[in-house]
């Protein structure tokens with residue numbers, strides 16, 4: 064009996080010591096955290112959470128914009144699966160308007176039943192020929208020249224880019240370089256008004272390279288961060304207009320060394336693969352630095368983005384997903400491929 068009490072007492076002592084040890088440990092962890100500055104840790108956690116939320120938001124925007132493309136691929140694979148047959152993948156990529164040549168390239172050597180991981184790797188690889196663009200340390204002003212065929216969405220995209228600059232706290236000035244049509248000058252002026260950004264313009268029929276020169280000069284004089292210059296819509300076959308384009312590029316470099324820093328081609332996403340021929344011709348003519356694909360929301364041809372980037376070996380910087388100023392999202396091959404795969408594959412086990 065006595066020894067029983069003794070044992071109980073010993074156990075209690077042991078327990079108390081363990082408890083003490085835990086308490087000390089807990090305190091020391093707390094202290095460590097205190098040294099590591101809990102406020103900073105919390106901030107870091109919040110930032111990570113914010114980044115994750117932004118990523119999810121971008122993905123959901125993209126998914127909404129790709130609804131028509133998804134509808135057509137779901138005709139082929141109505142149910143989400145863990146593995147999908149080679150033939151079904153091939154068919155759904157054709158449905159999404161990916162060029163057959165690119166499909167063959169992407170699928171070469173894949174097994175009869177394809178996992179999400181296998182397909183993801185191949186699809187992301189299709190974007191890898193495009194050069195990576197470093198957007199840190201941009202020159203001031205950073206000059207972008209916007210080109211494309213009639214109605215591709217140049218003016219609307221300029222407004223979206225200007226809006227994005229403003230949201231990032233950067234100043235921007237627009238150049239109404241489409242002097243071919245009075246309506247184009249008006250349309251860009253209306254956007255400039257709405258967004259409350261300055262614009263340099265001239266009368267219809269006047270020299271558009273002069274507008275480009277004046278816009279860059281104004282930006283330098285006013286210490287403005289960004290210049291975005293509109294140009295008239297043109298076909299790759301219109302020699303006169305294309306000579307004018309070459310002149311605009313040359314005159315930009317007279318206003319500022321190395322300008323334009325980016326010659327951006329606006330491609331109408333609803334045209335799918337036909338847009339590639341246009342971009343190729345313009346690329347040979349003046350050298351294109353990147354692509355913006357518009358009207359992704361209005362097409363089932365989202366798969367053309369694979370061919371556009373792969374064939375042109377150019378980066379897609381943004382995609383337009385509507386007519387409003389906020390309807391522009393940065394393009395990420397990974398997000399794009401994941402959005403597509405989310406529609407047809409069951410979630411991967413972690």
Ligand SMILES: Nc1nc2c(ncn2[C@@H]2O[C@H](COP(=O)(O)OP(=O)(O)OP(=O)(O)O)[C@@H](O)[C@H]2O)c(=O)[nH]1
Pocket residue numbers: 211212213214215216217218219220241247295296297357358359360361382383384385386390
């Ligand atoms: N749904 C949708 N419509 C768009 C998008 N981008 C542009 N548009 C619409 O496409 C039409 C043509 O756009 P604009 O910006 O005028 O095209 P543009 O290339 O400047 O045309 P031109 O001045 O004639 O050469 C307009 O009705 C725009 O609202 C987009 O991402 N999604």
